[in-house]
Amino acid sequence: MDNPNPPLISVRGLTKAYGTFTVLHGIDLDIAEGEVVCVIGPSGSGKSTLIRCINHLEAFAEESRVSVDGIPVQPGPGLAKVRAEVGMVFQSFNLFPHMTVLKNVMLAPMRVRKTSVEEAERRARDLLARVGISEQAEKYPGQLSGGQQQRVAIARALAMEPKVLLFDEPTSALDPEMVGEVLDVMRKLAGTGVTMVVVTHEMGFARQVADRVIFMDGGRLVEMGAPAEIFDAPREERTRSFLRAVLNH
Amino acid sequence: MNLINTFLNIPVLIDSLPQLLWGLAVTLQIGITSILLGLAGGLSLAVARLYAPKVVKLLIRGYVDIFRSIPLLVLLIVVYYALPFVGIRLSPFLSAVTALSLVSAAYTAEIFRAGIEAIPNGQFEASAALGLSNRHTMIDVILPQAIRIVIPPLTNNCINVMKDTALASVVAMPDLLKQATQAQALSANPTPLIGAALIYIALLWPMVAIVGRLEKHFSRGTR
DSSP states (O other), X not given: OOOSSOOSXXXXXXXXXXXXXXXXXXXXXXXXXXXXXXXXXXXXXXXXXXXXHXXXXXXXXXXXXXXXXXXXXXXXXXXXXXXHTEEEEOTTOOOOTTSOHHHHHHHHHHHXXXXXXXXXXXXXXXXXXXXXXXXXXTSOGGGXXXXXXXXXXXXXXXXXXXXXXXXXXXXXXXOHHHHHHHHHHHHHHHHTTOEEEEXXXXXXXXXXXXXXXXXXXXXXXXXEEOHHHHHHSOOSXXXXXXXXXXXXX | OHHHHHHOOHHHHHHHHHHHHHHHHHHHHHHHHHHHHHHHHHHHHHHHHHHSOHHHHHHHHHHHHHHHHSOHXXXXXXXXXXXXXXXXOOOHHHHHHHHHHHHHHHHHHHHHHHHHHTSOHHHHHHXXXXXXXXXXXXXXXXXXXXXXXXXXXXXXXXXXXXXXXXGGGGGTOOOHXXXXXXXXXXXXXXXXXXXXXXXXXXXXXXXXXXXXXXXHHHHHSOO
């Protein structure tokens, strides 16, 4: 069968083990262009590992197949090229502390895409405006709040015009009052048709923004479907007990 | 005052001063050349150790450990007196620079390795996720942060190299110490030696003071 819209991200038999401990048990997953997928599940379920395999920050078993836009994700000289197409936002921001906010956003386009300084700066200022931190452009990351830093990190990832954005628990390291501002930016982003894969504990966000929710447990995809299916009528007992635990407290 | 006449004889000091200053020039040449070569070599080794294949990593580790274990004087004598037996004849200057650079590169490599390892892994991951090459990750992200950490121990290493240049006098290099011992023999008075010691101190004391300042500065400035 010829699919007119091949998936943007294709994961086949993704297996990952630390020594004898298997973190991911042969995961199969397709993500379409423009789709917003939220991955939920208890800690240690392998959800972060899953998205870290998509840009090969985690090495995985050789027989596993991961591809982005048809390009295989595998170690070697082509890896940096694939990674340039896959933006990532980390739990701990990982901004470059020795550069201003503006330089943080400008660096990769200039070095990887060979964008001119003027063009990189213009685009960086645009993006900083989009995430609502134009005034902080000349400051250093250490001078910003956690929420502001995470918004810079989103701008930095967007500056590469990636085909997909991966979010690895983007609000887990934030003070509660700053979670909202980051989720707002992500919500706006989802509205613009950016493909997003979000590992999160924010069930409200997942229900509201996701096209599809994936529940993981023990290194397996237990259940996936539209937010209404997963949150209102989960089929699996493990999904039900997880949701009971996180929603009723 | 017999003691002053013996150890700080001003006429003898003035007589030997030009000779001592020549010696200082030679000492500085050996020292600065070795420091620069050691820095370049050490940085290359440290970065190579991060990215090279396993065999090369092991070789580098072997190099670093061996050249930190061998006494510099022994290495210098091997280079100058033993290598000619296999047809490698280095001038006293090259012998001294070779021995000093080899050892300095080993220490510098360790200093840079520690500096690079002190950078949080998230910085490497963020660079990788953006598609930066290893080279740009090092030049733009890691080394600018590591430099804060490595400057005090690097300066310390420079001081050690400068001090160790005095060993070059063993291979007939007319450095500051050699000139001083010759002047001492000539004038039958130890004043030139005292003069040389004072010159070494005048040269290195500021550097020692700078290290202390830098260490304080950087330990306070950590965010």
